[in-house]
Each structure stands twice: as C-alpha cells, then as structure tokens.
Amino acid sequence: MRIGKYCINVMLGKSPTKTPPAQISEEAKALHQKKKESGEIDKVKAREEHEIYRETHNKKWRTRRWATILFINLLFVASYALDIQLLEGALTASRFLGFHMADLNSALQVVLAFKTVLINLLIGFVTVLLMWILLGGRTFCSWVCPYHLLSEFAEMVHIKLVEKKIIKNHLFNRKARTWFYIFFAVLAFATGYTVYETISPTGILSRALIYGPTVALLWVAFLLTVEIFYSRRAWCRYVCPIGLTYGFVGTITPMKVNYNVVDCHHEGDCRKVCLVPHVLEWTIKGRSPEINVELGPDCTRCGMCIDVCPTDSLNFHFKGLSTKK
C-alpha cells in the first residue's frame, strides 16, 4: 500500500527516491546483496548483450501498438467517410455500434463547465472507465491517442539530433502536469467553458482526421516542433491532463507491466526509451522492493521497455490471469 501511494506521488511529480531498506522484502534484499557481492554481472558483456539485442530484436509491441493506433483512428475516419457507422463521432465522444463512449477527461471537463450530468454522457463515461480499468489506464495514451504517434516520430528525430549534439534536451519539472490538471479543472468550473478542449492536440487531431484539416493543426505542429528541437515528449510528460486522468484509472487496474529483478543487468536501456522513466526507477540496482514489482500508474503500457529488455525482466502482467516469472 505504501508503495502504491509512493507511485501516485511520483506520478503527480515527486522525484523518485532510493527505496528505504525497511520497504525492501528479505528476499529482494538478499538478491540485491548477492548481486552487489558477487559482481556476477560482467559489465562489458552485459552492455554488449544489450546492444546486440537492441539492434537485432524486432520491436514487437511497438508494431502492434502503432497498428492499433492507426486502426482505431482510421475506424473513426472510415465510419464517417464511408458511412459504415461502426464508430461514430470523435475521440472526445463517440458511439461504438450504437453504444455511447465518452473520453474520461473530455467528459469531466464538460461536467465541470456545464455542472449537469446527462445520462448519455454518464453511460459513455462509465463504459469507457470500465474499459480502461480492464486495459490499464494510460494504455489510452500509447495505444489510441493520435498525438502520441506523431510525438513518437518527433521523439525519434529529437533523439537523432541530440546524438549528433545539434541540440540539447531540456527537462521541465514534472509537477507542471499536476498544476495544469488543477488549472484546467478550475478554469472549466469557473468560466463555464471547456477551455482545455481548445488546445488539446488529441481532440484537434481526431477531429481533423475525421472532419478535415483545420487551422488548429498549426498548434499541434508547433507542439511537435518544440518536442523535436527543445524538449523530448514535452506535451505528454509535462502538460497533458488526459494522461493524468487515465493515470488515475491506472491506479486501480489489473493490467500492469511487471518487473522481475532476478536476471536484470541494471543497464537502464528501458529507462532510456521510456516516456515516463520515473516508473522504471525500480530497475536501478538495489531499488526494487520485491523480486517482482509492478510499474506505477503513470506507465502507458506501451511495451517499449519490454521490446528493449534482453533479459525478459519486463513483461505485461494481468493480475489473476498470467503468472509472474
């Protein structure tokens, strides 16, 4: 439970800290000690293994994820353009085969601004809430959000430019996202307008895909430019309240990424590819409180860490369905 609370604080912006010895299980302690004493991992060999794996291993989860993002967003497009009516509306609210769906953050904004709860919106909200409780909260971000996909491409360019020392990455304080979350909630309630919707790249992109290009796309292009040249994944990491809303859902989901410390080389490749590396702090040598530990609610279940891990230490885990390694 204390770990759970700690993970929520980290999601809200607290910097990860060393795990206090009192919170590390005896088993894990023994393993940490063993790794420390034996120096069993040959550093150079481990590094090599990581590099070979990264170059040869196919990115299975990324491929599946990109296909899913494209499929869902194109299903919206096709439903309207070809009039097949499977998934009508946009990401903010829709009907799937006639059943109401509402984006949790958009619905919250509307309720705060309008101060009335309509039955259809409630049905849509609960349906989507249950769905993401099952599928893992911020899974929405990496498996559905169209901005996430564009942002991933921007990130690739950004990393190339940093490698060539053309630009530097700039970090912001992660607490900013929590402040934005409160700011947009208060703003909706106080002004009676769903102000965040007007700058949400998720909504703007979804509508532009379905209903045709808009001037608002310039804002999205600007955000991507900032992410390429100034700060890696800035919108998703430091601003987007949608991510935090789904992050809260992630606190009560059985769908997690599980970390098993036994074979881990602690090379940190997983943290380098991660959108939210603070959830992977357990993978630093000596920090994991258990032999098996689940990543915090801010994890988007994108599977990038699973794709780069040569020791199979990270895996998707559905509580009660799959067994831990």
Place this chain on the structure above:
Amino acid sequence: MSEESPKKPQRLSRKERERREFLRTSALVAGVGGFSLLQLIPTLTDAAPRLRPPGALDEKEYLSSCIKCGQCVQVCPVEAIFLADMLDGQGQGAAYIDARNQACDFSCDGLQCVLACPTGALTHEINYSHETRMGIARLDKPAQCLAVKGEGFFGITRGAEYNGKLRFDEIDRWNPIALNQHPFDLEVCDLCVRLCPIEIRRTQCEVGKPPSGDINQCPPKPAIELQKIENGRDTVSYVPAVLEGCVGCGVCEMVCPTDEPAIVIDIRKQWSEVNA
C-alpha cells in the same frame, strides 16, 4: 589542465540546474496557460456569432455542454453541420450551420442531430422541427427581393456551381436533391415561401399527409407568407412576411436567388423580440 580549458563546458551546479528548470517550467505554465486563456477572447467578445443546429441550448450553455465530437455532423442528411475551427475560441469543435452555404431543411424529420448529441448540448426536450428556435428570418434587402420588385424567377437558383441540396418530398422522400438539378419556373418569385420547411409541412398537413404520417409533425403556426403590396403602378408586387412560426432554419437565406441574400437569419433572435 583540462579543467581549466575554456572549451570544456562547465557542468552546472545542482542549484543552477534547478534554477533553470524552475524558470523553464514557469515559462511552460505561463505559455500554455496563457495560450489557453487566449482562446476565451473570441468567445467573450462574441467575435463570430454562429447559427447553431436545431435544439441548441443558449450559446453559453451550448458551448459548456458540447463535447466537440461531431456526431451531429455525421447524421445530417443534407450535410448542413460543420465544426468550427480554432478562431472560434471556445466554439472550436462545436457544431454550426452556415445557412447560405447549406441550411437545415429538417429532411431527417426526426431531428437526428438532436438524437445524436451525447451531452444534450442539442436539447433532447424537443422532438419536432417546429419546436426549434435557431433564430428568425428577416427581409434584409427589400429593394433586391424579386417579389418586391414584382419579378418572377426562372431557372436554377444560386447557379450551376452551387451544390447545396434540399429534400423534395414529392420527388424523393429519402434522398435530398441538389438545387442545381431542380430548375424553377415562377411568375412571382416565392422561393423563400415555397421551400420553407415549416410551410411545406403545413401544406402537407392541410391535405392530410403529415410527414411520416404523424400529425405531431404539423407546425401549428405559419412561418412565412407573401403579402401583396399596393405600389400604385400596374405591376403587382409582394413582400415576404416572416411570421411567428419561423424557426430560423435558414432555408430562405439559402435559396434566395439574389447575389446577396435579400432575406437572412438573425441568429438566436426570437419572433417576440423582433415584433415587440
């Protein structure tokens, strides 16, 4: 010594790094927060008043409750509904109708946009076209009106390039027809009256054929009629008079054949306000 070499970048102290991060983060909060507040300006200054779809709540409530999903856009058989862009401020992503481009002719008969709306921004409390109040028509340029000039209308209204459409019940109940496929031959131009969806329904009801066979579809009050005016000359002329039953759907503005429409919709105005 390499430490003294000016070429080697100095590693910033922890304090300095934190200071810079704080400044950057402040700039981020101010920038994104400020940009979002800018989006209030077009709305608070009412820069772009829009004709909203049938059943829209009062503008403020409409913008609060609309979730910007466009489900109303998708169900409209005449494709009258569009979503506004960023320049509309809080109206971005909210539905509007540009009547001159394509008005709502209620050809779905069931207010499909209202049924599609997941949040009630288009209120579910209305069921029939005549219960709508989008605005009210007004004869804006009487001097240009063909009926006022005592002229007829022959041919295609709005020209061959125009691709707006309307449903003509007697031709095809289910598929709207492009106006450029439907020429007229009128001794006196009465397009705004003869194509008025409310007047069409009243005529259908008078001959005992209400839309969908449902007498609840019958509008209780007339919306527009041509009134004869005495001009003291030999020619007879008429003036379109807007009546209490007008719902502001905009079909009259859409079909008016003059270059600038002689008749327009006053957005969100009510008949009682205009005729006080």
